[in-house]
Amino acid sequence: MNTVRLNITLPADVADMLKNVKNKSAFIAESIRAYVKQEEKKRLTEALKEGYIATKKEDKELSNEWIDTIGDGID
Template sequence: MKRLNITLPEEIAQEIKYIPNKSDFISEAVKEKLERINKEKLDKLLIEGYKATRKEDKEINQEWEKITLEGWR
């Protein structure tokens, strides 16, 4: 564990005033926020990856479509 001295806006301090273990509460809140940030980063990377390979994927799909439809014509 690492001890930190943090400053919170007064309205947030008032809202958590009666929470029994503020350290656990704040730790969990920070953890959830970091997970959300990391998920957003991963989503962005996946979108960029899909966009970068869009042309290649389309070409591969067209090739497979020809092969798949060969016996149906």
């Protein structure tokens, strides 16, 4: 895996949290991956929610078109 050296500045309280972490680079990399994955999931969830809201009326109309077939004796 290719690596890039970065110099970063952290608040003292955050730096204190890393004192007992042996491989700080790996820990920070994994933390960033987890954060980005979580944010992407939030973004996708919001996009799905917006899509459902946008098509709610159309979905309801389509459902109502099929309501007559319910109870037609077919199980």
